[in-house]
Amino acid sequence: MSSLTRFGISMDSRLLERFDAYIGEHGYANRSEAVRDLVRDRLVQKSWEEDDAETVGTITLIYDHHQRELTEKLTAQQHDSHHAILSAMHVHLDHHNCLEVLAVRGRASEIRHISDRLLSIKGVKHGKLVMTATGEGL
Template sequence: MKIVRFGVSIPEELLQKFDKIINEKGYANRSEAIRDLIRDFIVRYEWEKGDMEVAGTITIVYNHDEADVVKELLDLQHEYLDEIVSSLHVHMDEHNCLEVVVVKGRASKIKEIADRLISLKGVKHGKLVMTTTGRELL
């Protein structure tokens, strides 16, 4: 793999903030941090296109006493057997549960699953965390 050097012009204050953050996060240098930012940008772009295979997690917090939320969660997970790899269930307290669903498949299908899970009645909060299978990244 050939390494290419390029210059970036940014305000000094912005660079100082960037340097502080990458130092706190433990990056060895700016180049490593910028490579990670570029990879993240590429992954998000690929997800937006919706036509490639991706991986991710859907995390939801829900009240298990609410209506039929538990049954609906299970039904949805069985409906997407090809895309749902695994799930983790945690009892947060006597009423609230955390569910983490690991998914892999076409981006458009993964977004569909996340939207359906997060919009269920009884779900208090949900988030899709997207990533790539890694095949396309350098």
Template sequence: MEKDVLTRFGVSMPEELIKQFDQYIAERGYTNRSEAIRDLVRKVLLEPGGLKADQLVAGTIVMVYDHHAADLPLQLIELQHHYHHDIISTMHVHLNHDQCLEIIVVRGLLAKLRELQHKIQVQKGVLYAELSVTYLDERGAGQGHADTAEHHHS
């Protein structure tokens, strides 16, 4: 695998901001500012609001809900069955007597994943539901995991 060509550029910041940034870098174990800036740029580029609806992505939908809300657990299961092609895995955690946390690992078109997240969020009894994109498939639409004939991990 070839190394990416690095491009140097200068950044001007107020002195107080750079002090705060250097503290941020030290607290997170970065060895230099460049590594931290690269990670921050990657994170910003993966924010769902900045991506196109037809992009293939992977990430998680995290939700917290009241499992005593009428029919909510069944509604959430039905929703997940409807979107089963986009769901890779789920993890369910009992937070306390009333609340559950569920993490749904998803992969597919951003528009469909946003749609699923929205349908979850509007259910009565859902206290929190957020889509977090952690991977952008650079190959584009129609080249998703399910379309791949071979799949290897090194």
């Protein structure tokens, strides 16, 4: 953060009441931090709408490793995208199910494409791309 600038916000009192309830539920110490997080979240969303923006995210996958050829397909896809996959964590949840979390970095359009390709493989039970940011400019 460079320097702090104070500014005032005018808001409908009922909207402010709802906002205060929201920040109370989410454990914010004050309105300023809550407003900062909302702004950051919107800026992160915007960066994901710009296909060429450099972004960071995580792809979470749940699958049954006994499913025929699934592990091989997932591994092959990840090797195809090795330049964008920074790290992979594998957890054996039980006898059948595996959890995989991949940290990814690259252009927004490319990361989305990698995620779509992995999540659409038959046998992947659930998955999600969490879109975050490099932290630059936030």
